[in-house]
Amino acid sequence: MERKRVVVSAPGKVILFGEHSVVYGKLAVAAAIDKRLFISLEENNEGTIAIKLEGFEREDKLVVLDIVSLPSFSKKLFENLLEIEWNVKDTTNGGLSKPPCFLSSSFQDFLSQGGNKDSWMKNIEEYLESHSSYLSATQAVRAAVFLFVICYLTILVYSKETENTKGLSVTVQSQIPVGAGLGSSASFSVALITSLLVFSGDIHSQQLSEDISGALKESINRWAFVCETFLHGTPSGMDNTIATFGGFLSYRNGKKETFQVHSDILRFIVVDSGVPRSTQKMVSQVRQRYQQFPQIISPILTCMDEIAIQFTHSAASSLVSDIFSQQLAMLMKTNHHLLNAMGVGHPLLEDIISIAQQFGFEGAKLTGAGGGGCAIILIDYGKSIEHVDKLLNTLHSTPHSYRCFEIVLGGTGVQIHHQTS
Template sequence: MKAIASAPAKMILFGEHSVVYGEPAIAGAVNKRAYVEIKKSYNDKSILKSYDLNFEVELDTRNKSYILKKGKPGIIRYILEAFYRVHDHSPIVMTLSSEIPIGSGLGSSAAVTVATLAALYRYHNIRFNKKSLAHDAHMVEQAVQGVASPLDTLVSTYGGLVYLSRNKTFEPFRVNFNAPFVVGYTNKHGNTGKMVKDVRSLKNRNSKVINPVITAMGNLTNYAKQAILKQDYSKIGELMNINHGFLDVLGVNTVELSRMVYAARECGAIGSKITGAGGGGSIIALCPGKSKEVARGIAKEDNVLQVNFTKRGVSSRVRM
């Protein structure tokens, strides 16, 4: 018997970092996914391997530790935390594959966490629904990162384009938002946990300056919600550019991210900004009629990924 699950990556349009402090955010699932397969191991060892990510480890799920056999498993802490919370510590083999660049700011950890938990629940015949899965995945991310927003795991679980309000209500957009986005990402990976902690430290040291910025980011997200409902791409792009400035104030910008943001704008993007935690990772560019030009401009020095929003969230099943 095999338990199989997959979950999508996400793209944050508005609300990075401010969402951690109770402000609203807007994000959407995109058509790049993480895939997990879990089956019984016929020796006394639990193995986690990924052919496309090129690593293999021997797991100690009881003690949340591992022995590296090959490669560098940058996402393993989330997997170990998920196993620690759900698994009975019997020997298993887990295979992970991912279309999501690790550390790119596209929610690779959330997608892997959601897919891993869904596969574990199927493997152990544990009843679950999307609400409980999103909650449990958020608890895993919070345990690993120290501070985490529920946004990434909500999007990876439910799919679609969503608005997360100040009171944490989850509101899907009913409009068909097919805006043309190009994602640029660097080889310098971001570390979400570190960036969240760095912003908190900056906020604590300069609360009278940073608190109004975070509130303004929340207000901007609400303006963006209305612009999306009206399909007002010009306003969305303008607000993206302002949002990027706020993220720069929070200290999460880098030379590489700035290079991609301004390359995108010079090539015709009407809006471009960091997506995700920053410190490395990705930018997104809104470029109606200019997708090819923007992609070529970014690709001169960095990597490009073209994505579409998807309504498909987590998927799981058992195969005999």
């Protein structure tokens, strides 16, 4: 008999306008890209949860957890904590329930108290730390494994009481560089939640493809937001929204609007500076600046809002392609300078952007949280393939050997590729 197996993927994203300002309720514009993260869950008989992160931080990482003690351990934990009856399925609106409040509030408490000793999360950490492969893992791997275990307990163990799971092999493969501004954490969160919900039988692949913009994707998105809160602290919710729904989105205060733009006008190269940074750190750095100098940072945020609004107007109007391209380049350049003024730039991002300008590519900016990570360069309307190749070769042959690739915008949101039960 074929073993129970589920494979799910979610796309990465680029933010065209409005990173950081979106955290303060300003408009942002983002698009899904043709780079995806895949999660596969497969039953095994080995009495373990084996989590393999392929090519993570350029090498494979494997964390193996004992599954035998997990259900009894977690049931005890939940019994002490919960007085509410809770079920994943929300039969009233055909979607899924909101993430249980204990989950979201515990994430917040855990983060704000730097790991409160009485928190049930602390107990999970103790369980995880009894495994050598977890103890020796990097912080980024630990965060991913911790999140997996919390979601696994909440969706599979607590709601179903599946004490008979014999083991689980989890494999994560990703085409999205980690911590580079292309939304790897949101893709991970969305794919993780969806894979567990499919594995638990709470959603079926057919349901998801038929219900593209419906209640189900809204539910997945809500759950993924809680996961993003765990990984980031105070996310705007835009990254998980784009990873769930795909396409092009403008986003403000939890409200999304989809729009269409001709992809032959919106052509971009992504260049990875190779400088690692954490979104959580960059967001809190901006917050500190905002709290210290509100009169200075507020107008910058307002300008960013206006830039994103102007872009949506230009995209909706029937401007001829080269005029639109020129406007877009100007808006990108201005947005980038404003991000620098907020302190989220990096010398290597400036190096990339100045190389682009030497080749006549004026529209370039950092994308995502900044402080390193990726820049995007607009391939202006009418630029020849040879011209683009020259730019790519030059970027690649600098002492920093920048990794660069052209992206296709507007990719599909979360997808289920395989399901056997």
